[in-house]
Amino acid sequence: xxxxxxxxxxxxxxxxxxxxxxxxxxxxxxxxxxxxxxxxxxxxxxxxxxxxxxxxxxxxxxxxxxxxxxxxxxxxxxxxxxxxxxxxxxxxxxxxxxxxxxxxxxxxxxxxxxxxxxxxxxxxxxxxxxxxxxxxxxxxxxxxxxxxxxxxxxxxxxxxxxxxxxxxxxxxxxxxxxxxxxxxxxxxxxxxxxxxxxxxxxxxxxxxxxxxxxxxxxxxxxxxxxxxxxxxxxxxxxxxxxxxxxxxxxxxxxxxxxxxxxxxxxxxxxxxxxxxxxxxxxxxxxxxxxxxxxxxxxxxxxxxxxxxxxxxxxxxxxxxxxxxxxxxxxxxxxxxxxxxxxxxxxxxxxxxxxxxxxxxxxxxxxxxxxxxxxxxxxxxxxxxxxxxxxxxxxxxxxxxxxxxxxxx
Amino acid sequence: xxxxxxxxxxxxxxxxxxxxxxxxxxxxxxxxxxxxxxxxxxxxxxxxxxxxxxxxxxxxxxxxxxxxxxxxxxxxxxxxxxxxxxxxxxxxxxxxxxxxxxxxxxxxxxxxxxxxxxxxxxxxxxxxxxxxxxxxxxxxxxxxxxxxxxxxxxxxxxxxxxxxxxxxxxxxxxxxxxxxxxxxxxxxxxxxxxxxxxxxxxxxxxxxxxxxxxxxxxxxxxxxxxxxxxxxxxxxxxxxxxxxxxxxxxxxxxxxxxxxxxxxxxxxxxxxxxxxxxxxxxxxxxxxxxxxxxxxxxxxxxxxxxxxxxxxxxxxxxxxxxxxxxxxxxxxxxxxxxxxxxx
Numbered sequence: 001x002x003x004x005x006x007x008x009x010x011x012x013x014x015x016x017x018x019x020x021x022x023x024x025x026x027x028x029x030x031x032x033x034x035x036x037x038x039x040x041x042x043x044x045x046x047x048x049x050x051x052x053x054x055x056x057x058x059x060x061x062x063x064x065x066x067x068x069x070x071x072x073x074x075x076x077x078x079x080x081x082x083x084x085x086x087x088x089x090x091x092x093x094x095x096x097x098x099x100x101x102x103x104x105x106x107x108x109x110x111x112x113x114x115x116x117x118x119x120x121x122x123x124x125x126x127x128x129x130x131x132x133x134x135x136x137x138x139x140x141x142x143x144x145x146x147x148x149x150x151x152x153x154x155x156x157x158x159x160x161x162x163x164x165x166x167x168x169x170x171x172x173x174x175x176x177x178x179x180x181x182x183x184x185x186x187x188x189x190x191x192x193x194x195x196x197x198x199x200x201x202x203x204x205x206x207x208x209x210x211x212x213x214x215x216x217x218x219x220x221x222x223x224x225x226x227x228x229x230x231x232x233x234x235x236x237x238x239x240x241x242x243x244x245x246x247x248x249x250x251x252x253x254x255x256x257x258x259x260x261x262x263x264x265x266x267x268x269x270x271x272x273x274x275x276x277x278x279x280x281x282x283x284x285x286x287x288x289x290x291x292x293x294x295x296x297x298x299x300x301x302x303x304x305x306x307x308x309x310x311x312x313x314x315x316x317x318x319x320x321x322x323x324x325x326x327x328x329x330x331x332x333x334x335x336x337x338x339x340x341x342x343x344x345x346x347x348x349x350x351x352x353x354x355x356x357x358x359x360x361x362x363x364x365x366x367x368x369x370x371x372x373x374x375x376x377x378x379x380x381x382x383x384x385x386x387x388x389x390x391x392x393x394x395x396x397x398x399x400x401x402x403x404x405x406x407x408x
Numbered sequence: 409x410x411x412x413x414x415x416x417x418x419x420x421x422x423x424x425x426x427x428x429x430x431x432x433x434x435x436x437x438x439x440x441x442x443x444x445x446x447x448x449x450x451x452x453x454x455x456x457x458x459x460x461x462x463x464x465x466x467x468x469x470x471x472x473x474x475x476x477x478x479x480x481x482x483x484x485x486x487x488x489x490x491x492x493x494x495x496x497x498x499x500x501x502x503x504x505x506x507x508x509x510x511x512x513x514x515x516x517x518x519x520x521x522x523x524x525x526x527x528x529x530x531x532x533x534x535x536x537x538x539x540x541x542x543x544x545x546x547x548x549x550x551x552x553x554x555x556x557x558x559x560x561x562x563x564x565x566x567x568x569x570x571x572x573x574x575x576x577x578x579x580x581x582x583x584x585x586x587x588x589x590x591x592x593x594x595x596x597x598x599x600x601x602x603x604x605x606x607x608x609x610x611x612x613x614x615x616x617x618x619x620x621x622x623x624x625x626x627x628x629x630x631x632x633x634x635x636x637x638x639x640x641x642x643x644x645x646x647x648x649x650x651x652x653x654x655x656x657x658x659x660x661x662x663x664x665x666x667x668x669x670x671x672x673x674x675x676x677x678x679x680x681x682x683x684x685x686x687x688x689x690x691x692x693x694x695x696x697x698x699x700x701x702x703x704x705x706x707x708x709x710x711x712x713x714x715x716x717x718x719x720x721x722x723x724x725x726x727x728x729x730x731x732x733x734x735x736x737x738x739x740x741x742x743x744x745x746x747x748x749x750x751x
Contacts, residue, residue: 071538074529101534105507155507155532161500163530198500203488206499261497269492270662270690324662362661363495363522363565400561403518405526408499 032067033402037126041395045388047374048350049138049247051082052131052393058083059395060125064094064404074098078124091244093146105155114146116153116165117192117212118278119257121145123407129274129319129358131370131393134333135350136313140253140280142173142244147190161198161208167191173245175218176285189218198408205262208408212255219249221340223287248311248337250285259408270323277316283309285338286345308347311337329356349377365398461596464506464536466514466524467493469575470546472712472721474513477589477606480599484509486527489714492688493519494565494660498526506531509542511595513588516545517552517569542595547572549587550580553641565660575711576643578618578725585610617722625729627737634671634703635684636663636694639710643728649736652680655693663693675701681736682706687714704735 039059046054059082066076078094096111114122120137121144133143149169156162171189178185192215198208256279263272286309315333322328331354338345356370372391461481465471471485484505487493493515496502506512506527514520528537536542552570559568574580589607593600629648636655644651653674657667674680675697683694683703687710698705708728709715718724 098529100529100537102532103534105532107532153532155503155530157508159504161504163503196500199504200499200501206497206501208500261499265490266488267491267688268495268497269688362561362658364561403521405498405522405524405529407526407530408497 032065033404035062035064035399035401035404037062037064037124037397037399039126039395039397041131041393043131043391043393045391047132047372047391048376048387049135050132051084051143053084059131059397062093062124062126068100069097072099072101074100105157107151107153107155109151109153110149112146112148113151114144115141115167115169115190115192116151117141117145117167117194117214118255118280119208119210119259119276120278126397126399127406129317129327129329130331130354130356131368131395134278134313134315134317134331135335135352136278136280136315136333139248139313139335139337139350140246140282140311142246144244145173145246146244147171147173149188149190159199161196163197164193164195166193171216171218174216174249175245176221176249178222180222183222186217189216191215191217203266204264205260206408207260208258210255210257212253212257214253214255216249216251216253219251219253219282219285221249221285221287248282248285250282250311252284253280253282255280261408270321272321274319275317277314279314280312282311285309285311308336308338308345311335313337325360327358327360329358330354331356346378351375351377364400364403366396368395368397369393370395461592461599462508462510464509464512466512466520467575468711468713469721469724470513470515472724473575473581473585473588474511476610476721477585477603478592478599479606480602489687489709489711489718494522496520496523498523498530502527503530506536507533509533509536511542511544511591512536513544513546515547515572515574517547517572518567519547519572521567544588544591546584546588547574550574550577550583553645554638564656564658571638571641573639574642575721576640576725576728577646578614578621579646580642581721582611582614585614613722617725621725621729624733628729628732631681631736632679633682633684633736634675634680634697636686636689639686639689640684640708647729647732649732655683655685655697662690668693668697671697672700675703682732684708686710706731706735708732 038061040057041052041059042056043052043054052059061081062078063081064076064078066074069075075097076094078092080091080093082089082091092112094111094113096109096113098109099107102108114124116122118137118141120128120133121141125133125144132138137143147169149167151165151167153163153165156164167190168188169190169192170187174190175185192213194210194212196208196210198206200206257277259274259276261272261274264270313333313335315331317329317331319327319329332352333354334349334351336347336349339348340346352372352374354370354372356368358366358368360366370391370393372393374387374389374391376387461478463471463474463478463481463483465474465483465485467487468485468489471483474481474483486502486505487496502523509531514524534541539545539548547569552572552574555570556563556566556568559566574584585607589603592603596603625647630650631648632650632652633644634653634655635644635651637659638651638654641651643649653671655663655668655671657664680701680703682705683698683701684706685691685694686708691705691707694705697703707715708731709718709724712718712720712724714724715727717727
């Protein structure tokens with residue numbers, strides 16, 4: 001991920017060479033759909049935990065290839081190239097197979113894919129109405145959580161939409177910070193359980209509600225060892241952003257999400273409204289080790305100070321499309337996390353209020369201007385001064401190639 | 409029906425209980441519990457042993473067609489005539505409906521490319537994933553108009569497979585009805601005779617109606633209109649109406665003021681009879697142009713349910729031709745316009 005793997009790179013080149021010839025044909029069952037997403041921006045300043053840096057830059061440049069493999073399987077490959085500090089990072093975001101012919105509403109997906117946890121997580125970044133994921137996603141899921149693993153999905157044969165899923169993942173990007181690389185992490189770190197229900201209200205409105213649980217076997221902090229480590233630990237946290245790692249982990253994460261969409265008479269062409277919100281709570285992050293007795297005092301102290309033994313965060317978003325060419329969004333969100341300093345946990349907050357206006361020349365191109373007001377309280381201590389409270393981002397996101405179907 | 413056998417089974421079980429349980433109260437509770445269990449069982453199993461064919465259609469015209477051919481089936485349309493079928497949300501209710509479908513009928517030719525694949529992926533219903541089984545694309549059974557050999561996005565949201573809005577061509581729709589009957593028989597052989605009967609009846613009434621409609625629409629031949637998108641391409645092709653210009657600057661893009669100004673210039677030539685908009689399309693651009701060019705606006709039902717009269721396919725055709733007649737039949741044709749100009 002961090003290095004440019006030559007094999008992956010040649011694969012990418014091969015797929016890009018395929019592009020012109022495949023574009024001329026229509027994608028069908030036999031021809032793979034090939035699509036690319038171009039994302040570029042200018043941002044006046046940095047944001048905590050975010051991938052976009054100040055100045056001109058590229059967001060996630062995506063190249064995706066998907067097709068039915070045969071009667072039983074569907075496959076998809078999504079590669080992402082990001083530029084950070086003058087270096088190109090090549091990431092394989094999706095490389096999965098999905099069963100298409102299992103009976104009774106079951107489905108299995110295996111390989112690398114986006115977890116179904118939450119509302120936004122399984123959606124691709126380029127479909128978002130804002131330039132960055134909400135702080136709660138950046139803090140707890142590394143922006144968007146994709147990993148190597150397997151998913152079992154079941155859709156109930158009911159009139160009310162009701163899906164259930166179980167996932168198991170390697171959990172590499174969700175590991176707690178391990179300063180000395182000597183911690184014995186579990187090979188399968190993440191298990192998730194999620195269920196979604198949804199339906200229509202009349203002809204104009206639709207809704208969906210989700211409940212999520214994520215178990216992170218490697219989520220607890222590593223045992224606290226020496227005082228001098230704490231500074232390093234903090235630095236590590238803030239420098240980890242670009243590897244899509246979660247910045248705050250815990251053993252148990254609980255989440256609830258909802259989305260409500262409305263369009264006049266259910267006609268989405270001209271006007272529509274989408275309101276969504278999510279809440280996540282991450283608990284049990286304090287190191288749980290054999291030295292517990294020695295540190296008992298420490299931890300009790302630290303917890304007593306702020307009385308919070310969990311991280312939590314939420315966002316609420318509302319996006320309205322005025323016309324096929326214009327849409328605007330308002331999003332507010334907050335995270336409330338505990339950070340380890342001098343063997344004490346200190347409470348810190350990040351609050352974001354964001355306003356975005358987007359112009360769509362067609363269904364496939366978007367130019368977005370976004371203003372974000374961010375206020376931090378004690379956030380990652382030393383860095384706090386670095387964050388300007390007013391962020392302006394000008395971004396374009398455009399897709400070419402196959403017209404990919406969007407999720408609700 | 410299997411539901412009944414479930415009832416019987418549980419009632420037998422209840423009889424044994426009755427002999428064993430003496431006190432009245434306990435028995436009453438048991439009766440209630442058993443009843444409740446029966447009802448919940450019946451509810452649960454009704455989900456799996458539904459005798460009717462579950463049909464999911466992408467557009468209302470195919471729901472109406474399915475109703476002609478398979479009146480017994482349980483039919484659900486994903487969209488109404490007031491919704492643009494290009495832009496539909498792959499919403500939970502549609503996934504749940506497709507999960508239980510035995511047959512999915514869509515226009516195809518990439519009309520539903522933005523949402524149908526997502527529904528198929530999420531509904532985990534192998535029965536309706538491919539056209540070998542319970543998936544039916546109408547456009548695959550006819551020759552579409554305006555096929556393109558070269559497709560480029562700078563041309564707008566166009567698709568190489570041709571215009572998918574075929575349901576306003578009565579002959580093509582009849583071909584689709586025939587192909588759909590074959591599909592229905594393929595997936596539900598037990599009711600083959602019913603489907604054949606349905607087609608026979610539909611075909612008869614449809615043929616009669618076609619000649620009736622054609623005589624009704626005689627005066628529409630050669631009329632010129634401005635319309636929104638290529639929604640009525642097949643209707644115009646059938647009735648000999650000429651779409652001089654499109655309110656959309658490019659397919660899929662909403663009218664722009666620059667484009668409308670161009671249309672206004674064209675409209676002053678005096679040969680255009682009306683501006684035609686489909687029931688799911690925004691009328692603002694048309695209103696702007698109509699006011700300045702002094703042209704009538706005609707909102708035609710895009711499909712069954714698009715206006716009060718369009719209750720089935722026959723009424724839809726009737727309504728559309730009546731509406732066209734009401735404002736176009738008396739409008740000047742090109743010859744008349746030239747004569748007026750000459751005078």
